[in-house]
């Protein structure tokens with residue numbers, strides 16, 4: 001698989017872009033004309049720079065408003081083309097993209113357009129150049145790749161071919177089967193982009209909201225499978241017009257782009273075993289069977305406060321590490337690990353972020369295979385020195401630089417708690433609250449990281465994503481999207497904060513980065529749990545009485561139930577599958593909190609309740625700018 005990306009997809013000047021593109025692992029780059037026009041070096045120097053980065057110029061684009069022009073415009077278009085051919089030869093690329101004409105002066109007619117392309121082909125051939133024709137979804141006469149292909153076919157010239165761009169085809173819902181029969185040598189390059197499904201003007205949608213394959217909702221995989229069926233084995237080139245990407249870090253966006261292409265290639269190959277798709281071999285996506293543990297980084301002075309909080313939630317001290325200041329708390333199938341050791345990554349993490357849930361352990365079928373896939377998809381491996389008697393747990397870096405550990409049931413990792421820990425008898429004696437498993441982990445990050453991590457999780461693990469929902473914080477919007485599998489054994493909600501003033505934004509500021517902001521546990525009897533927690537001295541987050549009045553009216557609840565909910569500060573929601581009950585802790589330190597949920601068939605995360613939860617949490621935040629108590 002040969003990979004390429006258009007310079008228009010990234011921020012920075014041309015030099016920054018090329019550096020990021022080369023570093024991410026791409027083979028080639030499309031030079032977008034505007035990026036060149038604002039550049040201060042000659043086309044020859046640009047060409048040298050590209051080659052010095054080890055890249056190839058795969059395409060120069062776009063050349064606009066060419067076909068079907070009446071005279072005298074027609075002659076001028078050809079003169080313009082000759083000027084661009086000069087540029088291309090200086091840069092050192094042989095392919096230019098002509099996008100379908102949008103000019104009101106353009107005349108229709110497939111034969112007229114074909115004749116124009118035949119003549120352009122003659123001129124290009126004299127210089128050893130090639131011209132690819134792309135149907136823009138909003139082209140005046142041509143806005144369907146099937147018509148563009150018919151024009152290319154009739155132009156009947158070796159130097160004239162077709163350019164397919166997944167966005168233009170998929171945005172118009174054009175049947176991708178129409179691609180399968182196109183001869184592969186007539187496809188000059190494939191451009192790929194995904195996009196979220198939003199109803200808006202095609203041009204505006206395309207120019208501002210495209211994203212990497214797998215980040216959006218278009219069937220890019222089906223498009224790619226149809227392309228692969230032709231036997232096409234040329235460049236796959238990302239062309240992503242996205243305002244956010246153009247304001248982001250070019251290195252991060254380029255890395256996402258490369259990951260998206262490798263993941264796409266892997267998916268197409270698995271779904272179509274007969275096709276030859278040239279991507280590195282890697283294990284399949286791992287099914288996650290649950291969150292085996294969550295680990296907190298603290299220091300010895302902070303540890304007691306966190307441990308008290310955990311104890312009031314009904315956890316008991318279960319084991320102590322043989323060589324480190326690490327304690328395991330347990331309840332049901334949940335393990336919370338409190339790491340107060342003054343060596344290693346947890347300690348560094350504590351020094352940077354304060355008390356935080358810096359690591360999670362995911363239970364998969366084959367931990368080392370899951371790690372291998374993550375690495376093949378560009379994840380950063382994590383490793384630290386082991387004490388004697390410790391076993392190596394495969395791990396990669398995740399959100400905010402936190403750690404994702406991988407465990408399985410078939411290796412020594414299954415016995416890690418026995419191998420590295422000694423059991424302890426808990427004298428604290430708080431009551432078990434009936435918490436059973438981790439329902440979900442909530443990670444908070446700046447909004448512009450959301451797509452990065454969405455792609456990360458879905459590419460590595462067998463999980464899908466829910467549609468994005470807007471969460472209204474009194475101080476701004478937070479966008480939320482969940483990663484989940486069909487069994488519900490992996491659920492990660494990701495909250496993207498648009499500003500620093502929301503509860504989510506504050507968390508990022510206060511902890512110096514993205515991370516796990518809350519942990520939700522399951523119970524199968526929320527009222528019994530609430531009672532046990534109260535007996536343990538747990539003070540639930542107080543919810544406004546006005547909420548309960550509205551709730552009763554909205555769902556037509558039995559007043560006795562409303563009263564019970566209110567007396568325990570339990571939130572309630574319902575969807576077409578069932579009911580949902582939620583109970584929150586106040587925020588702890590830098591804004592971390594716990595949640596307890598009971599699902600009776602319900603599939604969501606209580607988005608309708610978020611506004612009430614946030615308003616209540618805000619009462620616990622210390623005023624902005626105040627030092628820690």
Ligand SMILES: O=C(O)c1ccc(O)c(O)c1
Nearest residue numbers: 062097099134165206207
């Ligand atoms: O938005 C545009 O004009 C535009 C230009 C060139 C392309 O390849 C494309 O897909 C869109």
Ligand SMILES: [Mg+2]
Nearest residue numbers: 134165191239
């Ligand atoms: Mg395009």
